Amino acid sequence: IVGIVLLLALSLGGIALAQDDERSRFVRFVERQISTPDRMIRLGRIEGALSSNVRIPEITIADRRGVWLTIENAQLVWSRLALLRGRLSIESLTADAIRIDRAPLPAETDEPIEEGAEFALPSLPVAVRIDQFDIDEIDIAEGVIGRAARMSVNGAARLEDGGLDARLSVDRLDRPGSLQLAARFQNESRQLAIDLKLSEPAGGVLANALGVQGEPSLAFTVLGNGPLSDFTADISLIADDETLLSGSTSIADANGGLRLVTDVSGNIEPLVSTLYQPLVNGGTSLQIDATRAANGEITIRTGDFKSGAAELTFGGAISADGVPTSLTVKGKLGRDDGQPLALPGGDGDATLGSADIDISLGDTAVTTFNAEIAVRDLATPFLSAPQATLTATGDALNLHDPESRSVTFTVTGRANDIGSNDAGVANAVGSRLALDANGEWRAGQPVNVENASIETDTISARFAGTVGSNVEGTYSLEAESLSAFSALADRELAGAVSLKADGTVGFDGLFDLTVDATTNDLAVGVDAADGLLAGETTLAGKAARTDEGVSFQDFSLANPQLNLSVNGALSDAVADLRARLELVSLAAVDDKLSGGLAADLTVTGSPSAPAISARLMSDAIDFGRQELAALDARFDGTLTRNDDAPADVEGSLTLNARYANEPVSVSARIASDSSGVRSIDDLSVQIVDATAAG
Numbered sequence: 001i002v003g004i005v006l007l008l009a010l011s012l013g014g015i016a017l018a019q020d021d022e023r024s025r026f027v028r029f030v031e032r033q034i035s036t037p038d039r040m041i042r043l044g045r046i047e048g049a050l051s052s053n054v055r056i057p058e059i060t061i062a063d064r065r066g067v068w069l070t071i072e073n074a075q076l077v078w079s080r081l082a083l084l085r086g087r088l089s090i091e092s093l094t095a096d097a098i099r100i101d102r103a104p105l106p107a108e109t110d111e112p113i114e115e116g117a118e119f120a121l122p123s124l125p126v127a128v129r130i131d132q133f134d135i136d137e138i139d140i141a142e143g144v145i146g147r148a149a150r151m152s153v154n155g156a157a158r159l160e161d162g163g164l165d166a167r168l169s170v171d172r173l174d175r176p177g178s179l180q181l182a183a184r185f186q187n188e189s190r191q192l193a194i195d196l197k198l199s200e201p202a203g204g205v206l207a208n209a210l211g212v213q214g215e216p217s218l219a220f221t222v223l224g225n226g227p228l229s230d231f232t233a234d235i236s237l238i239a240d241d242e243t244l245l246s247g248s249t250s251i252a253d254a255n256g257g258l259r260l261v262t263d264v265s266g267n268i269e270p271l272v273s274t275l276y277q278p279l280v281n282g283g284t285s286l287q288i289d290a291t292r293a294a295n296g297e298i299t300i301r302t303g304d305f306k307s308g309a310a311e312l313t314f315g316g317a318i319s320a321d322g323v324p325t326s327l328t329v330k331g332k333l334g335r336d337d338g339q340p341l342a343l344p345g346g347d348g349d350a351t352l353g354s355a356d357i358d359i360s361l362g363d364t365a366v367t368t369f370n371a372e373i374a375v376r377d378l379a380t381p382f383l384s385a386p387q388a389t390l391t392a393t394g395d396a397l398n399l400h401d402p403e404s405r406s407v408t409f410t411v412t413g414r415a416n417d418i419g420s421n422d423a424g425v426a427n428a429v430g431s432r433l434a435l436d437a438n439g440e441w442r443a444g445q446p447v448n449v450e451n452a453s454i455e456t457d458t459i460s461a462r463f464a465g466t467v468g469s470n471v472e473g474t475y476s477l478e479a480e481s482l483s484a485f486s487a488l489a490d491r492e493l494a495g496a497v498s499l500k501a502d503g504t505v506g507f508d509g510l511f512d513l514t515v516d517a518t519t520n521d522l523a524v525g526v527d528a529a530d531g532l533l534a535g536e537t538t539l540a541g542k543a544a545r546t547d548e549g550v551s552f553q554d555f556s557l558a559n560p561q562l563n564l565s566v567n568g569a570l571s572d573a574v575a576d577l578r579a580r581l582e583l584v585s586l587a588a589v590d591d592k593l594s595g596g597l598a599a600d601l602t603v604t605g606s607p608s609a610p611a612i613s614a615r616l617m618s619d620a621i622d623f624g625r626q627e628l629a630a631l632d633a634r635f636d637g638t639l640t641r642n643d644d645a646p647a648d649v650e651g652s653l654t655l656n657a658r659y660a661n662e663p664v665s666v667s668a669r670i671a672s673d674s675s676g677v678r679s680i681d682d683l684s685v686q687i688v689d690a691t692a693a694g
Helices: 002-010 018-033 082-083 205-210 274-279 423-429 482-489 527-532
Strands: 040-043 048-049 053-063 066-079 087-100 125-142 149-160 161-170 179-184 191-200 219-229 230-239 242-253 257-266 284-292 298-307 311-317 325-336 354-359 364-380 384-397 406-416 434-443 449-457 459-466 468-480 495-507 511-523 536-543 549-558 561-571 575-581 596-605 611-622 628-642 648-659 661-670 678-686 691-693
Touching: 018 040, 191 205, 205 219, 242 284, 423 482, 482 495, 628 661
Parallel strands: 087 125
Antiparallel strands: 040 053, 048 053, 053 066, 066 087, 125 149, 149 161, 161 179, 179 191, 191 219, 219 230, 230 242, 242 257, 257 284, 284 298, 298 311, 311 325, 325 354, 354 364, 364 384, 384 406, 406 434, 434 449, 449 459, 459 468, 468 495, 495 511, 511 536, 536 549, 549 561, 561 575, 575 596, 596 611, 611 628, 628 648, 648 661, 661 678, 678 691
16 A cells, blocks of 8 residues: 555656546556556545545455455545655555455566665655554455454654664454564664564464464564664564574674574474474574675575474575575484374374485586485375485586576486375376486576486376477377276276377467377277277377467378368468368267268358358268168358357258158258357258248
8 A cells, every 4th residue: 555655646746637537547557557467456536635635445456366455445645745845745644444355366477686686775766754654454354364353554654865764563453462563774874773573362363374283372573773784683482471482683794795694493392283293392493694795696604404303404605696506405304213204284194204305516617416305104195105216416517607507417206115095096106106307408598308207107208308488399108008097087998098299388288289199999988989989099290279279280080980180270360270070980989870971171261250161971870770861961151259159150051861761951040149149040941741941
């Protein structure tokens, strides 16, 4: 709300709006300035005197799923005269209520942090002063932060001459609990002061959101004051009047950069359920000693985390653009008594015997890296494995240089004696899993995968190519018998599959592939389909799906029962598609039928309303007691693209045949209106001497 109103006020400072249409245009302008593809902000009608007292009845913020936040009756009391003097002076910024119905979706667009950027307050074209900031009620729906909550917010802020002085107070309305924050910072002196206090009784928002055992009363404080060249903040967490965590974080000058030292320790067992207490038994501690140089590079001298059954030490260096240039990581997870360790996220039904991680990356222009993760006695409701390992090795070159850095890699993963409580999963995965991959990456290029493969008892999949904004290369999949997947698919599957493809697959579902596939006695649990797919079936040709449409080139499906061929394209730019189907005998679909069938389809002409010509032919179809001979059915018409009616067709339909050696003819016209309602007009039916029309 603060950001929205600040931009609104800055815009109003140089614009005088008198007419409603001018106000509407201005609102749309502001909306465009403050919205992004992931955050669509809509302002209601602007009311009141724009130069002194502005009211907006409603402001909404939406994401790709719709509105998730609504601000009701936002009001700004300010001085446009002060703005002309270079100061945004706001007497009060208030709102009756803010409703948060759900958490927003994650942003799809990430803005990178500027390399080498130093912490500093933003430089605004004017000084900003907010004397009073009040939200009478914030209504947070259940699930956003745990239980539903109601609270009020008030505060004040000043941002001018490179300095910040802010105060914020949040108080629960539906039960006790508060958060108090006071912060000051000055760019010139680099002086920082922060005083944060959070206090809530048992069953509060924080304890519920974190799933703390017993939901005790909590008090969390951060208190610090001093220049950034020598700043220390003390941190403490208290539950039910017992100090569980305490420590400090300090920042100091380091040759033009900043050094961060954190040392926090305590006992958080009271916050953790009995099931997971082995993860924290004996205390928890975190020590970090890191330096951020003036050029943005980060060096971690010491990183040490210990908590019950978990230990992790780490160190290394990270370039200004976020790429590790040296790294050491060693960690282990497991109980000293060798008993299984319950994994978070379940009810103890997922356990682990132990896990180890070991990563090393040297700090030279040409260096090798090694990484290994080993897991033992993993047991989950989905899968179990007595041992699983993942290793990666390779060479890293010029990691300090964003223009010339490169990495080669070899990845190996193994798991044997795999099991599952789910019979479908057990049959589908088998007892072993092997993963292998090798390739290289160079700056500014996609990842080049020389070979990647996954092997189990039931499938073999391979890939070679590149991975970047899309995946491009050759693909293969082999499965000797799909019957292993029957229980997982909840239908009877059978047959062997051999698939090869070459081309591009996008992460957005688009593709351009040349396919060469063979199946033998494929069965999918549907009698009609199983009959059509008996024997050897081949699938070959090129198929593509783009933003504009689909295209096929020499695309065919063939086996002893049928032949299908498709060529052409149907898109926003072209309509030229032809398909032909030949069915040797309908007995493949239903053993009570016999006789062959052929069908042709063409789609041509204008892409917006292409012409459709379809024809169905058969010399004779035997129904057992009677025969339909000399069948010739046709449809000629147009297809109009209509969101309300995906198959919005108009045209003429004719059918001629002989049934029981007597003539049969049908003709009609099919039409659709703009709402998608279809009608059949000029219907004429003649069977032997009987006729009907309508």
